Amino acid sequence: MVSVAAKRRRKRGRPRAENVHREPNGRVSRAKNPDNTTYRPQDPIDAMVARLRAIGWNEKPKKVQEYAMKDPRISSYVGRLVINYETQHMHPAPPADIINIDQFNASQKYLQIRNAYHRAIGSPGAYYEDGIGVELTEDEKADSVARAKARWLGVQKAIQEANNMHHGSNLYAAIQIIVVEDQVMPHLIGDLRLALNALDNHFKGVT
Incomplete structure (x- = not known):
């Protein structure tokens, strides 16, 4: 006698076709x-x-x-x-x-300094590299955080000083929208060049 469970299994759709060629999705x-x-x-x-x-x-x-x-x-x-x-x-x-090569390199260094700063303050939006890093003492960690913050303040100051020299420009917006957010904004390229020139000069002046 066929059990109730066996009868139910028989009613569950058509049996799977065997020995047929299937696509990657199983069809x-x-x-x-x-x-x-x-x-x-x-x-x-x-x-x-x-x-x-x-x-x-x-x-x-x-x-x-x-x-x-x-x-x-x-x-x-x-x-x-x-x-x-x-x-x-x-x-x-x-x-x-x-933008020229120096300007592009300045944009990439800006992103690195920005990310280091966000790591230093524990921002959830920071990028953390995989792998095991060097174990630091508490004093070394404090020094690393202080340096990351100082570098970030330095680039912000460089952008602000350049922005003050070019009235009507918005260098912060150009950096944020094009470099950080990766949005296509052709009308901001002029301001972007000014910001990246300021950063390039800043980085070349840092020993």
């Missing part, structure tokens, strides 16, 4: 020649082409696209600005949305 393949169909993850080059299309760089000259595809800086807006600078000679007309 039965509808391909006419499934044995000749190979499913592969997206090719890295195809993924980059899609990325260039998404950011509007698929209309750039071919040489610029090839250059950008090999450069990891393409992933950020500030990175694309410096790539524009480095590939000016490949454009029919020099692009206006550029």
